[in-house]
Amino acid sequence: MKGPIMMKAVLRLTLILALTPAVYAQRINLDFPGLADKAREVVDVTLDGALLRLGARFLSDHDADERAVRQMVDRLEGIYVRSYEFDRDDAYDRSAIDAVRKQLGPNWKRVVTVRSKLRENVEIYTELRGENIVGLVVIAAEPRELTIVNLVGPIDLDKLANLEGQFGIPRVSKKGERP
Amino acid sequence: MTKRASALLLLVMLALPLRAGFREVASAIETRHGAKRVTIPFLGLARFACWVVHPKGVYDFQLATFEDVRGVDAEDFAAILREQVGEGYRPMVQVRSTRRGEFTFIYAKPAADQNRVELFILTHDHSDTVLIRLDADAEVAAREVAKHRERDWDH
Numbered sequence: 001m002k003g004p005i006m007m008k009a010v011l012r013l014t015l016i017l018a019l020t021p022a023v024y025a026q027r028i029n030l031d032f033p034g035l036a037d038k039a040r041e042v043v044d045v046t047l048d049g050a051l052l053r054l055g056a057r058f059l060s061d062h063d064a065d066e067r068a069v070r071q072m073v074d075r076l077e078g079i080y081v082r083s084y085e086f087d088r089d090d091a092y093d094r095s096a097i098d099a100v101r102k103q104l105g106p107n108w109k110r111v112v113t114v115r116s117k118l119r120e121n122v123e124i125y126t127e128l129r130g131e132n133i134v135g136l137v138v139i140a141a142e143p144r145e146l147t148i149v150n151l152v153g154p155i156d157l158d159k160l161a162n163l164e165g166q167f168g169i170p171r172v173s174k175k176g177e178r179p
Numbered sequence: 180m181t182k183r184a185s186a187l188l189l190l191v192m193l194a195l196p197l198r199a200g201f202r203e204v205a206s207a208i209e210t211r212h213g214a215k216r217v218t219i220p221f222l223g224l225a226r227f228a229c230w231v232v233h234p235k236g237v238y239d240f241q242l243a244t245f246e247d248v249r250g251v252d253a254e255d256f257a258a259i260l261r262e263q264v265g266e267g268y269r270p271m272v273q274v275r276s277t278r279r280g281e282f283t284f285i286y287a288k289p290a291a292d293q294n295r296v297e298l299f300i301l302t303h304d305h306s307d308t309v310l311i312r313l314d315a316d317a318e319v320a321a322r323e324v325a326k327h328r329e330r331d332w333d334h
């Protein structure tokens with residue numbers, strides 16, 4: 001009698017472990033020490049778990065934008081931002097961008113690409129689980145600046161624009177352009 | 180009375196190792212960079228008042244300021260924090276500007292009490308360095324910040 005119960009427990013545990021990666025969104029490794037060494041300005045924000053919940057409390061309930069951000073952040077598992085500014089053009093190794101792209105598994109889809117020879121190139125990737133977006137990576141590369149943002153957890157695209165300017169996430173749209 | 184004083188002393192001595200991170204970091208800044216620590220009068224008294232009254236949700240704080248900290252590399256200070264900050268702290272925000280010679284590192288440790296957070300802040304501006312450890316109620320702190328922001332909007 002003990003054998004089948006044990007077997008059931010083992011099977012249940014195996015099933016849970018097998019399903020776990022599918023439930024949790026993927027966090028991307030954004031640490032590139034070589035970039036920070038060459039940069040003249042570095043911003044590094046790591047907010048996850050309890051710290052993210054605490055950070056969300058500092059958003060006002062009286063401001064509609066901040067209230068929307070708070071609602072979104074309450075569901076997120078992590079916000080990771082790395083931003084580097086350099087003294088001269090092409091001072092950084094673009095292999096860091098490839099290193100980020102290589103980490104994106106088959107569930108990741110590129111949803112936005114902006115290419116410019118003189119100004120910034122932007123790529124936005126989303127991680128899908130069914131119809132839900134559970135992860136987002138933004139790579140904004142300019143000749144003298146590189147910003148990488150990784151959001152982990154359920155994301156409402158309609159509210160995403162409200163995150164601009166919060167938690168170290170840079171503003172990418174001009175005032176008045178926001179949906 | 181003596182018993183009570185001894186008990187209080189014992190309690191403080193027992194509590195000290197938990198705060199060791201601050202002492203270690205401050206001492207490393209002094210010894211490794213020859214920084215001159217500035218004495219702040221009555222700081223101990225202010226800290227004691229904090230333990231008792233919890234003004235604006237602050238349960239405890241430690242503060243050290245250093246003068247004449249010149250020619251420092253942000254990475255050296257980052258390494259000091261990584262090595263000495265103590266168990267449970269995680270880097271939350273790190274900002275460095277080699278152009279302006281400034282940097283700020285904020286490490287945070289959520290307390291067992293979900294509402295409280297311990298922050299470890301090291302900031303350097305030209306030749307001055309400030310080190311702060313703060314144990315605060317996040318809810319109260321958030322309310323205070325919101326109050327100030329609303330006041331700013333009104334003006």
